[in-house]
Amino acid sequence: MPASTIKRDNILSSALMLFAERGFDATTIPMIANEAQVGAGTIYRYFDNKEVLVNTLFQYYVKMFADTLAEDYPGNSSIREQFHHLFRGMTRFTSEHEHALYFIKTHNGAYFLDNTSREDFDRLLNRLKHFLDQGKEAGIIRDLPSMAMIAIIFGGFLELHQLVRSGNIEETDDLFIGVEESCWDAIRYH
Amino acid sequence: MPASTIKRDNILSSALMLFAERGFDATTIPMIANEAQVGAGTIYRYFDNKEVLVNTLFQYYVKMFADTLAEDYPGNSSIREQFHHLFRGMTRFTSEHEHALYFIKTHNGAYFLDNTSREDFDRLLNRLKHFLDQGKEAGIIRDLPSMAMIAIIFGGFLELHQLVRSGNIEETDDLFIGVEESCWDAIRYH
DNA sequence: TAATTAGGAATGAATGTTCATTCCGCTGAA
C-alpha cells in the first residue's frame, strides 16, 4: 500500500470536492472513483474504508490550515496586526485549496470523525481561542464567548467565499478588505 | 390520509431533530419511526416519501420563521431598532423551536429541496436583503454584499446557540445582548 | 537486444448489508 502516488492524490482531491459539495453521506465511493478516474476497488488499496478516507482528508487539511496560520505569525505585533495575519492566512489557504475550509466547516463534529480528527480540530480552535483571550485581556477584543466570535469570522468568510465561487460576486481586493473590517468590528472592543 | 394528527406531528418533530443533528442523508426512516414511536410504514401514510417529508419540514419552518420576523415589524423606526426586532425574532424563534433554524441553515441549498422550498427560502433572504439595502442607502449599514452580512449574523447566532445547547455556555440576557452588539457592529457603517 | 517472467497495482463484477418503500395481517372502534 504505497503512501503517496498520483492515484492516491487524485482520490483525495476528488473526495474533497465531493464531500464539500454534497457532504459525506451523499457521496458514494463509485462517485469518488469516477471523479478520480480509478476503479472503485483502487480506493481500497489506499484507504481501509470510507471513514478512514474522510478522516485522512480532515486531518490533512486541518493541519495544513493550522500551519498556514502559524507561518510567520507576528506574535510581537499588535492584536490588530495578528488578526490581519490570521485573516490573510484564511484567504490565502482558501484560494490555494478551494474546498478545504468549507469541507472542514461542514464536517467538524460529524459522527464519523475519529478521536485524532477531533483533537486536531480542537487544537486549531484553541489556537484561535488563545489569540482572542490575549486580546480580551488587553481590553482590545470584546468580552464575548470566543467560540461565538470564531463562528462569526468563519461563517462570514466562508459565506463570502461561496458567493465568489458561485459567480454571484466578483472577487476584488476591496471586498476582502471590507469583510476583514466587518469581522474585526464584530470582535473588537468598542 | 389525515392532514394533521398527533402522529403526524410526532413524525415531523422527530424528523426535525434528527435532520438537524445528523443531516438528511445520515438519517434513516427507521430512525425517525423509532424516535416518533410509530411504525416505519406509518410515516408513508402521512408523507409520500423521505424527500416530501424534508421539504414539508423545510417549508413549514421557513414560513414560520419569516412570519416571526414580520410580526409587529417596526417599519417606521430606526434601522437599529429594526435590526433589534429581527435579532429578537431570531432568538425567540430559536428558543421556541430548538432545532428549526439550524436545520434550515444546514439544509438550504441541498440537492433534494424542491422549487417551492427554494422559493420560500429565497423570499426570506430577500426580506433580509431588503432591510440591509435600505440601511445601506441611508448610509447606516456597511457597503458590503448583503449575503455576506446575513451569513455573519446567522453564523454567529447559530454557533452561539449550539454552545448554549451543548451546555458549554450559560444562556444569559447579557450574552444575547453582547452577540447582538457584535453582529450590529459587523454590519453597521463605521 | 529481445523474450520471458515475477510480483505489485489496478480493476470492476460479485457479495453482503442497509436503506427506502411496500404490503399484508392485526387491532380496536363503530
Added chain:
DNA sequence: TTCAGCGGAATGAACATTCATTCCTAATTA
C-alpha cells in the same frame, strides 16, 4: 362484522466492500 389506521416484516434497489482476474513494469535470461 366491518374497516380505517397501524405496525413491522418483506422487498428490491443502491451502497460499501471484497476478490478473482488482468495489467504493467522492471528485472532476468538467453
